[in-house]
Amino acid sequence: MNCPLCKGKMLPGKTNLPFTVEGEGNVIVVINVPALVCEQCGDDFVEIDVVRKVENIIDRIERDGISMGLVEYGKAA
Numbered sequence: 001m002n003c004p005l006c007k008g009k010m011l012p013g014k015t016n017l018p019f020t021v022e023g024e025g026n027v028i029v030v031i032n033v034p035a036l037v038c039e040q041c042g043d044d045f046v047e048i049d050v051v052r053k054v055e056n057i058i059d060r061i062e063r064d065g066i067s068m069g070l071v072e073y074g075k076a077a
């Protein structure tokens with residue numbers, strides 16, 4: 001696929017996805033998330049299946065009482 005912003009080539013890569021924890025204002029960042037990354041502008045696209053997995057990770061760590069910090073996608077998924 002091509003980049004929706006600049007029409008550049010999207011290549012497989014990794015990105016970081018920040019999530020704001022509701023009511024807390026804290027941020028959990030999921031790192032090393034598989035994504036397509038534009039080789040021109042660096043915009044990234046994360047597939048819906050991956051987004052769902054990331055949301056599951058966030059739910060789980062919120063239940064564990066963690067409300068900020070870094071989580072690695074590969075280890076938590």
Ligand SMILES: [Zn+2]
Pocket residue numbers: 003004005006007008038039040041042043
């Ligand atoms: Zn682009």
